[in-house]
Amino acid sequence: MAEATQTRYRVEGMDCASCAAKIGTAVRRMPGVKDVSVSVTAGTMTVNHDAASDLSAIAKKVTGLGYSVSQLAGKATAAVTEGKDACCDRDHGPKGHKHADHNHGDHDHAEHGHTGHGHAQKVEAAEIEGLHGHDHGQTTGPWWASKKGRLTIFSGVALVVAYAIGHLVPSIAPYAFIVAMLIGLIPIARRAIMAAMAGTPFSIEMLMTIAAVGAVIINAGEEAAAVVFLFLVGELLEGVAAGKARASIQSLTALVPKEALLEQDGQTRAVPAESLAVGAVILVRPGDRISADGVILSGDSAIDEAPVTGESTPVRKSVDDKVFAGTINGDAALRVRVTAAAADNTIARVVKLVEEAQESKAPTERFIDRFSRYYTPGVVVVGALVAVIPPLFMGGAWGEWVYKGLAILLIGCPCALVISTPAAIAASLSAGARRGLLLKGGAVLETLGTITAVALDKTGTLTEGKPKVTDIIGFGHSEAEVLTFAAALETGSSHPLAKAILDKAADRARVPAASNAKALGGKGVTASVDGKAVFLGSPQAAGERVALSADQTARITALNDEGKTVSVLIIGETLAGAIAMRDEPRADAKSGLKALTDAGVKIVMLTGDNRRTATAIGSELGIEVRAELMPEDKQRIVGELKREGLIVAKVGDGINDAPALAAADIGIAMGGGTDVALETADAAVLHGRVGDVARMIDLSKRTMGNIRQNITIALGLKAVFLVTTIAGVTGLWPAILADTGATVLVTINALRLLAPVRNA
Incomplete structure (x- = not known):
């Protein structure tokens, strides 16, 4: 089997799903190309191709469609072996995306340059003459400074001039409107022809061209000119909106x-x-x-x-x-x-992860894509039938019904429908990334909202991952003395329990110097402090040196029962006190778990820690506990939960969590975790807050709600104008508004998801 190679490109000027579809269709037909993934919001294209493929020809094909393209800096990365359905794995759900599309463990981060979008290998391909009307250039800077902005302004001015001429010299008004229309239509028609030659005959540009030319033929030149202008305005607004969505994540790079x-x-x-x-x-x-x-x-x-x-x-x-x-x-x-x-660095990886995630389509998006392939040709057929059948078989007037058929072509343009899902997903991925919630693709984002069970690791996930002093008890000495002498013995030690004592003593009085310090393997440490022999160690070792009273033993046992590790201090021949330490729950662990249970999600702790400590933490947090587990046990329990019909998310931060993270429907790595956990997981909580798991689920639900709203807007407006057009109430002007207006409304609605995540 031939091995495929993956090459990523920066494509400037994509502002809608139609752009991405045309590019994908054209490149997919190139020799040696196995698969193409195009992200409008990230402005990137990933091509899986044979090693012998002509990359220059691929770039020229995209340039020929009117876009600026550059290969991302760095070597092409080995993809997957042909014949294993790998190129399509990204569309098979979150796990397919993780294992096939972007193998982060082997991924060459240098490929993406400092910010993830280097331009070191700019493709030298001149733009085709005559494409001035379709500026696919960058959407940065003021909109009026772009070629697309200037064309829209020029078209608008020409329309106003045509109206003025119509009032002054009515006899030449039709010709003035035709000229005004051609100013905007010629570049649109050229784009339509190029797209058709590249394999996309039913593009929005083609429907627009047919409608405008048809309107002129039936003596509706004034409306044709207005429709072309409104179409350009709609495209310009799409570009501005897409640029805002793209800038929301790319602005992170400016922080460094x-x-x-x-x-x-x-x-x-x-x-x-x-x-x-x-x-x-x-x-x-x-x-x-x-x-x-x-x-x-x-x-x-x-x-x-x-x-x-x-x-x-x-x-x-x-x-x-x-x-x-x-x-x-x-x-x-x-x-x-x-x-x-x-x-x-962290920001470069965040940007790269989000850009790659935006190239992975969610199930809903894939369904809309498949639907639109049949929908657009269907609209053309319906428009033709409306234009032809009434005049031929029902005695209708040709001009009236051809006019209605042309309006239906404009109403049926699928732009708003196609952009409804990717716009919402891209906005959510960007919003989440800016708040430390990393999601590796639309499929992950969509699945998160359906989670019914969350299994969480204890150490480093529900807890801070490092012990802290919880109790200081003095037996005949003050708490300050106990802490001071203990800190003196532990000075210079890197043991986690020693660091806990030193951290606790850091804001107290000066710690005296210790001399003749000696570690006693498995028992504790001794030293001389202020001329006194001091010992700090386990209760068992302390009991070998001095007798512990029943009350002292009971208090130490009670601390042990709470899952705490107790160190006992002896000064001279006297039991001076005890210090209890425990890896404490994160500050937001309790509220974060409550947010999950309030959402109807089952929660369970899976930990390799001892049962006593795990039970104590679990009781404090109110969570079911499964303790003393090996990595394979965690994976097995995740499988059992899935067989119960639950959709499971596993949250962890260590190597021992990796098997369970991979087995779960969604694996979520906690911030500060190991690289293995971060790369195995489908999502990551960068800051390590337990509450962020609930926020991820909430973001997913809000995103899916936004997508449903977008689909309703897109199809609802079309349905309304379809009925009113056939009834003769509306014409070409409202028809183009039904398309471009819906597209803009859908995009603006999706951008609402860039607002702060609730409870962030």
Whole structure:
């Protein structure tokens, strides 16, 4: 079997689903091309093709349709083996998308350049002369500065001039309107012919051309000129709306500063941020944006992560904490070791994931695409029958019924229907990404709204993933003394329990120095503090040194029963106190789980932790617990839930969660998790908030509601104007408004999803 290669292109100027369909159809007919995926909102095209395919010819084909095209920087990536239905796997649901379309584990991130859309390999293909009327150029900048904007203005001015001439010299008014019409129609007709030659005969441009020419033939030149102008206005509005949707995610790339302060050879100098290598050390001053993903080497500061994660309040971070590119350093200078190159930083990956996700069609979108293939030719047939049958067999007037048939052609244009789903999905993917909710495709977004069960890991998912001091008990000593002496013994240790004690003591009085420190394997640590022999260790080891009273033993046992780890402090020959620690639930875990149960979703904890600790956390959070599980056990339980008829989402952050993430209908990785979890999952919660799982489900439901509204708008307006046109109430002007108006309404309605996610 021949191995296919995948190449991605940046295509400038696509502003509707019709554009994407024409490009896809044309490229798919090229020799060696196996499959094509085109995203209007991302402005990208991914081509799966034979290794020997002529990439230059593919680019020229797209350029010939009137678009600007450039191959994304980086090498083409190996796709999948031909004959395994792989090119179409992205359309088989969320798992198909994940495993076949975008194998992130092997994906070359450098392919996408710094922001995911490099232009290093600009295709040298001149635009065909005469395409000035259909500017598929960039929609950035003011609309009136684009060629499409200028053409629309010129067409409008010509229409006004034609009306003026009609009033001044009525005898030449028909010719003036024909000239005004041709100004806009000629480029439209050329696009129609090019699309037909490329395999799309029933394009919106073709229907528009037939309707306008037909109107002139039946002496309705004035209406033809007005219809062409309104069509151009509709296209212009589509382009503006599509540009806003595209800019909503691409604006993230502007968050990363262009320069960084690199520490090298004891000096600091400014360098381009994109030149930073993994391992480099950078200085981030207070108020500066962090220029790369990294780990703090020194410093303690509040970091504003809202631009990347949606976190509304600054997060305090210190040594060994991770920081994201594009976030804002607060009140102190930080030294940061770079952990990801520019093309691999958090923002670049977010943009890339969303662009790839926008190329993956949801089930509803695929259905609409299939429907439109038959719908458009059907409209042409209906329009022809309306124009011909009444005059031939019912004695109707030819002019009247041909006019109605032409109006039906305009009413039946499928633009609004075809864009109804991808516009909503693209807006949702962008809105989610800006708030730390990453969804790998429309199929994932659509499935999330149907989730009926969520299985969550404990450590790092429901909990913070690191222990904290929960209780300090003094036995004849104050709590402050117990904490101070314990911190003295643990100074310099990197053990998680030791760090918990040191973090707790960080804002207390000065920790005294310890000498002669010695670790006792499996028991604890001893040292001399302020001239006193001090021991900190397990209750069992402490019991070997001093006698514990029944009350002391009972209090320690009670803490253990709550799933807490207890360290006992002995000063001299006296039991001084105890410190209890536990990996505590995330701040929003309880409210996040409540949001899921309020939505009617079954929740269950799947953890490899011991049953006592898991039960204690589960009781506090009010969630069913399955503990002491191996990775295969988690996968098995997910399968059992699915066999019960539930649609299951699995939420986790570690390697041991990967099998269950892959087995679930939707796998959701928590922020800060392992790369394996992030790449295996269908979605990711960047900030790690439990409540974001419920927000993902809510976003999905709002998106599907928006899609239903869009389909209702698209078909409802057409149905109304179809009836009124046949009844003779409306004509060509309302007909074009039924098409372009519906398209604009649908797009604007979809853009409402860019508003903040509820409860974010």
